[in-house]
Amino acid sequence: MTNCSTKDVDTLTQKLDLVIYVPVLVFGLALNIAALVVFCRLLRKWTESSIYMTNLALMDLLLLLQLPFKMHAAHHKWAEDTKLFCSFLESLYFVAMYGSIYTIVCIAIDRYIAINHPFRAKQVRSKKNALIVCIFIWVFVMAMTSPIYTFREKKMGNFTCFHGFSKNGWSTGIIVCLEVFGFLLPAAVLVACSIQSVRTLKASKNSDHKRQAGVRIIYSSLAAFLVPFTPCHVAIFLQYLVRNGFISDCKQQKNIALFIQVSINIANVTCCLDALCYYFIAKEVRSTKETLRLSISRVRTTSTSDTLDIKLDNYPSLKPHP
Structure with a gap:
């Protein structure tokens, strides 16, 4: 890209950053x-679901806290002696992004086990296991993002943080691991679990309202993952092709440079989408409490009560409070 200037793209994305990042930061922090x-x-009791949701909210907050630094870096060069601090911020940014991805996938797996294997769920699902999984996610993504500290040249002078990684950052091994383990495998697991959970819900004998509520929750979670993260990882792959000389046309390079900036901005919007999903779920729970209370009282008098009780134990937040 030495003979192709993208200054006009940089100018455009600087304005775009302000338009997107400011509302995302304000609403994301609040939500x-x-x-x-x-x-x-406010919740009376910790559950597996609330532990995962708390972890997701923490990941989103960590990402949001990097946005002011990204906005500053888009308009100002940083001094060479701030390289380590910049790499630290970049590392936290990717820890938050991929920590969110893995947490969303774990929520989908947890939901799949509860819906499709309610008896086994009593043995597999627990608050302790959920906490261990969340801790493992933090350790795993921190370890996987540690190579970021090698993505800056040793002597670079003033530089633009969050931009302009060295060739090490665009090596084939790094990009393959990022695409496969950071997106493709999590996406495949999420889609598979969501499809199976939706099929089970649609085949259940619950009321139409409860089935539709559960299906909407699953679809909203799936959309909150695929819509922000798919364009971002497509753009990363295209930028890899540019940085390694597979795409040499200047116009295409400019389009890809714009695409990657826009798609990363869209990926940051997931901080708000996740929070909206929390409240969507809470709304569905409140609207079905009375129906569930009546269903429990009826089902407990039949021979199928054990199955319903196990499914409700898997999602304590759906239980009506006494």
């Missing part, structure tokens, strides 16, 4: 802080 207050202070 995720409110979600943490609900999960940590």
